[in-house]
Amino acid sequence: MIGSLANSGKISGGAGGSGDTTGAVGRGGAGVVNSGTIKTLTNSGTILGGKGGSSIAGGTGGAGVANSGTVKTLTNNGTISSGAGGNFGGASGAGIRNSGAIGPLVNGGTIEGGLGASGGAMGDAIYSAGKHASIGPIANSGSIVGNVVIDNQASVTANGGSGKTFGSWTGGTITIGAGNLTFASGNTALGDNISVNGGKGTVFNNDPLMISAPQTIAGSFDQSGSGLLDFGLASDTKGQYGALDITRTATLAGGLGIDLTGGFKLTTGETFDILGFGSLAGSGFDALALGGAACSSTVVDKWTCGGGVHLNEVIDATSLDLFVAHASAAFGPAGSPIPEPSTWAMLALGFLGLGGLGLRKRKRADEIGLR
Numbered sequence: 001m002i003g004s005l006a007n008s009g010k011i012s013g014g015a016g017g018s019g020d021t022t023g024a025v026g027r028g029g030a031g032v033v034n035s036g037t038i039k040t041l042t043n044s045g046t047i048l049g050g051k052g053g054s055s056i057a058g059g060t061g062g063a064g065v066a067n068s069g070t071v072k073t074l075t076n077n078g079t080i081s082s083g084a085g086g087n088f089g090g091a092s093g094a095g096i097r098n099s100g101a102i103g104p105l106v107n108g109g110t111i112e113g114g115l116g117a118s119g120g121a122m123g124d125a126i127y128s129a130g131k132h133a134s135i136g137p138i139a140n141s142g143s144i145v146g147n148v149v150i151d152n153q154a155s156v157t158a159n160g161g162s163g164k165t166f167g168s169w170t171g172g173t174i175t176i177g178a179g180n181l182t183f184a185s186g187n188t189a190l191g192d193n194i195s196v197n198g199g200k201g202t203v204f205n206n207d208p209l210m211i212s213a214p215q216t217i218a219g220s221f222d223q224s225g226s227g228l229l230d231f232g233l234a235s236d237t238k239g240q241y242g243a244l245d246i247t248r249t250a251t252l253a254g255g256l257g258i259d260l261t262g263g264f265k266l267t268t269g270e271t272f273d274i275l276g277f278g279s280l281a282g283s284g285f286d287a288l289a290l291g292g293a294a295c296s297s298t299v300v301d302k303w304t305c306g307g308g309v310h311l312n313e314v315i316d317a318t319s320l321d322l323f324v325a326h327a328s329a330a331f332g333p334a335g336s337p338i339p340e341p342s343t344w345a346m347l348a349l350g351f352l353g354l355g356g357l358g359l360r361k362r363k364r365a366d367e368i369g370l371r
Contacts, residue, residue, distance in 0.1 A: 005032070006042040013062040013083060016053030026053035028062030028083035028093065034100075037070045044077045049093045049114065052086030059086040061114050061123060063097035068130075075106040076142070082114040082123035092123030095146065099130035106139045112171070113146030124149055125172065140167035141186070147172035148192070154179040160186030166210060176201060183209055190215060199247055205229065205254075211242035212261070220248040221277070225286065230257035236270045243274050250277035250320075256285040258311070258322065259292070266309060266327035275320035285313070 016026030028050030032041070052059030061083030065074070074096075082093035092114035096102070105126075113123030125146035128135040133152055141161035148169070150156050156176050160167040160183065170191035174181065181196050182204040189210045194203055196219035203217050205227040212232035221244070223229055231242035260266065288295045288303045288311065295305035301313035302325075310325040 001037040002034075002039070004040045004042070005038055006040075006044075007047060007078075008045045010046045010048070012046075012048045013050030015051045015083075016059040016062075016086060018053050027060045028052045028086075030063040030066035030093075030097070031080075032065045034065075034067045034071060035069045038072070040073045040075070041065070041071050042075045042077075043080060043109070046078055047080045049081065049083030051083045052092075054086040061085050061093040063093040064095045064111075066097045067102055068098075068100045070101045070103075072103045073106070074102055074104070075108075076111060077108045079110045079112070081110070081112045084114045085123075094124040094127040096126045096128075096135075097124075098126075098128040098135055099133050101132070102128070102135040104137055104139065105135060107144060107167070108142045110143045110145065112144070122146060122172075126150065128153075129177070137184070139186070140169070140188070141165050143168045143170065145171040148174045149177070150175070151177035153177075155182065156180070157182045157184050158188065159184050160188035160207065162186055166208075180204065183207060193217070195219065208257075210257075211244055213241075214239060214243045214245070216245045216247070218247050220250070221246045222249075222251040223254050223282075225253045227254035228257060229255070229285075230259060231272075231274050232259050232261050233266075233272060234260075234262040234264050236267070236272065238273065241272055241274075243272075244276075246275070246277040248278045250275065250280055251282040252280070252284050252320075253282050253286060255287045255289065256313075257289045257292075259290075266324050268324055268327050270324040270327075271314070272322045273319060274322050277318060277320075280315070280317065280320075284315075288313075 011031045013029030013031045016028045030049055031047040047064045049062030049064050052061045063082050064080040080095045082095050085092045095111045095113055111125050113125050115122055123146060125144045126148045129149065129151040135150060137157035137159060139159040166187040166189040168189040168191060172192055174192045174194045176196045179197055180201045181194065183206060185207050187208045193216045196203055199218040202220040202222050205223045208228040208230060210230040233241040235241060290305040290309060293306050295303040297303050303311045305311060308328040312323045312325050314321040314323050
């Protein structure tokens with residue numbers, strides 16, 4: 001057992017052996033290997049896996065942290081990264097590779113998979129698999145870059161940043177092999193596609209979830225009344241604005257946010273296909289904000305926003321589109337590309353207040369004949 005292991009410098013795994021003429025090649029060593037118990041592992045420097053060896057084929061890079069025992073708490077405010085793959089197609093390892101038990105994972109820095117060599121696969125940021133593997137909850141106010149694969153857990157909980165900070169998930173796919181994923185609290189910028197339980201699970205959202213490009217959820221999506229789903233629009237061309245495609249049921253409540261980025265301005269008559277789904281449930285969005293400022297509504301799904309902008313939600317059995325009924329030529333992006341979390345907190349109070357207008361009484365699925 002190690003009570004506390006803290007790194008503020010650099011820990012690096014050794015490089016894999018160069019192999020021989022038969023093509024045998026060494027795997028890079030891990031920066032930290034644990035098969036016992038570490039009560040607290042804290043990194044404010046760099047933990048790096050070693051590079052894979054090179055021969056006829058390239059070796060796999062080592063993991064930044066490889067755990068087959070127990071790490072009760074892992075805190076990263078620096079960088080944890082896998083080693084690069086060896087020359088001639090070597091794959092990279094994982095930033096964190098786990099077949100044991102990792103308790104709370106708190107990331108305020110960067111966790112990433114390294115680069116493959118000459119077409120070799122990029123490493124996973126987090127890979128947790130095995131009969132007794134478990135990890136989390138994950139609190140991410142930094143960056144997790146690369147695939148995240150978590151198997152054999154009925155549920156995984158992720159929390160985001162606070163204040164003005166958004167935790168980001170980018171560069172890969174989040175795969176929860178046997179259960180659900182919950183964005184429980186805090187501010188999260190999602191740049192990854194998600195698969196939950198082979199498409200049979202659910203992604204739950206209870207707080208700001210920001211999407212600036214097309215993303216897919218293989219499974220269902222359930223946003224609670226405290227949840228906020230924010231889409232960034234950089235153009236009216238598909239692929240250049242935030243959109244979410246859900247293969248199963250979308251249960252919608254809480255707030256919808258729209259933010260204009262890169263100097264983009266709305267034009268009357270534009271339509272944005274922001275949500276697709278297999279079926280629809282829930283009361284629908286309780287409120288809408290444009291550029292961080294709350295819009296008002298006296299008719300369900302029709303919103304009046306600042307700058308003379310009028311937005312309509314156009315809903316059918318498998319999609320929710322946003323239609324610009326009217327836009328002022330002078331209306332452009334807000335001062336910042338996304339609403340600050342503090343602004344969202346104030347908007348959330350307004351969202352709750354809209355319940356008094358009866359907007360939360362909508363039975364959207366009944367209206368479009370899904371039940």
